[in-house]
Amino acid sequence: MSDLMNWRVCVVVLFGLLAGCGKGDPLETFGGPTMGSTYSIKYVRHAGLPAPDDVRTEVEKILADVDREMSTYRSDSDIEVFNALPANRCQSMPASVLELVRVGEQLSIESEGSYDLTVEPLMNLWGFGPQGREEKVPDPKALAEVRQRVGHAHLHIDGDQLCKDAAVEVDFNSIAAGYAVDTIAARLEAMGIHDYLAEATGELKAAGKKPDGSPWRIALEEPRDDRQVAERILAVDGYGVSTSGDYRNYFEQGGQRFSHTFDARTGEPVSHNLASVTVIHPSTLMADGLSTLLLILGPERGWDYAEKHDIGAFFVIRADTGFVTRTSHAFQRLSGEKTE
Numbered sequence: 001m002s003d004l005m006n007w008r009v010c011v012v013v014l015f016g017l018l019a020g021c022g023k024g025d026p027l028e029t030f031g032g033p034t035m036g037s038t039y040s041i042k043y044v045r046h047a048g049l050p051a052p053d054d055v056r057t058e059v060e061k062i063l064a065d066v067d068r069e070m071s072t073y074r075s076d077s078d079i080e081v082f083n084a085l086p087a088n089r090c091q092s093m094p095a096s097v098l099e100l101v102r103v104g105e106q107l108s109i110e111s112e113g114s115y116d117l118t119v120e121p122l123m124n125l126w127g128f129g130p131q132g133r134e135e136k137v138p139d140p141k142a143l144a145e146v147r148q149r150v151g152h153a154h155l156h157i158d159g160d161q162l163c164k165d166a167a168v169e170v171d172f173n174s175i176a177a178g179y180a181v182d183t184i185a186a187r188l189e190a191m192g193i194h195d196y197l198a199e200a201t202g203e204l205k206a207a208g209k210k211p212d213g214s215p216w217r218i219a220l221e222e223p224r225d226d227r228q229v230a231e232r233i234l235a236v237d238g239y240g241v242s243t244s245g246d247y248r249n250y251f252e253q254g255g256q257r258f259s260h261t262f263d264a265r266t267g268e269p270v271s272h273n274l275a276s277v278t279v280i281h282p283s284t285l286m287a288d289g290l291s292t293l294l295l296i297l298g299p300e301r302g303w304d305y306a307e308k309h310d311i312g313a314f315f316v317i318r319a320d321t322g323f324v325t326r327t328s329h330a331f332q333r334l335s336g337e338k339t340e
Contacts, residue, residue, distance in 0.1 A: 030059075035071075039199060043197075055193070059188075063184075101155060120171035149167050175292075178283070197216045232325075273319070274295060294315075302315065
């Protein structure tokens with residue numbers, strides 16, 4: 001499989017005690033490289049299920065399809081061929097790509113334009129994108145020019161075609177891994193596998209139980225640059241989980257920190273004190289996109305959005321003494337915490 005994308009390195013969901021012990025059917029585990037990172041599948045092999053090699057073949061076919069359709073790191077992918085088109089052009093697209101465009105439009109509208117799939121030119125300009133050459137604060141004139149090519153309103157769908165009225169470039173990095181995990185989970189279910197944990201680049205979905213009958217558990221990482229520290233342990237059954245953060249992919253200039261997370265309205269990296277957000281959602285695709293959206297909005301606007309839309313969200317906020325955490329009411333309910 002090709003090296004798809006350097007997806008969001010800020011995704012920091014860790015695995016807890018997954019394998020379990022004691023009696024039960026065997027736990028099958030496999031994984032490998034994908035999307036510039038890795039994927040991992042764990043499932044309980046009950047009697048009558050397909051052979052492990054057949055399961056792996058199905059999973060890697062899904063990942064290869066996502067690579068071919070959505071990668072911004074290969075020039076022949078469907079989305080990169082579209083990105084190379086000039087303004088006022090259309091291209092036929094797979095249904096999966098059109099689905100993600102529609103999800104991106106929804107999230108863009110609900111965030112009043114802060115979240116946007118067309119930020120790739122901005123990421124390149126600041127040095128974070130696939131064509132980025134140097135991480136630095138760009139010239140104001142260059143920034144103003146690039147901002148003319150950013151905005152979901154420049155995209156529209158016509159039948160099976162994706163069209164643009166400006167030379168926009170679409171970047172699915174904030175939702176494609178979640179989509180891949182959901183697609184893998186659906187395929188596992190169709191194969192009769194109902195006890196599993198599917199993960200790609202840190203986005204994950206778990207269902208059922210481990211071989212010993214205990215729940216799948218994951219650990220949320222405290223946002224530190226030097227080492228990984230478990231902040232919170234969660235039992236997950238039937239939900240997708242995604243974490244976005246700004247503390248691993250950034251640069252500093254003039255004493256100021258610039259992260260790779262952009263507010264499309266300003267064309268600049270976010271500058272608030274929200275370090276990371278974890279979202280729990282029945283759809284890993286939506287958890288993926290919403291964790292990015294909430295990170296962009298920041299600790300106050302993001303909190304208000306999560307409460308308004310009943311989103312399970314765990315916020316880690318920088319403070320003078322280190323980090324403080326805040327959980328939405330939906331997260332408290334889903335994780336079994338006591339509500340305020």
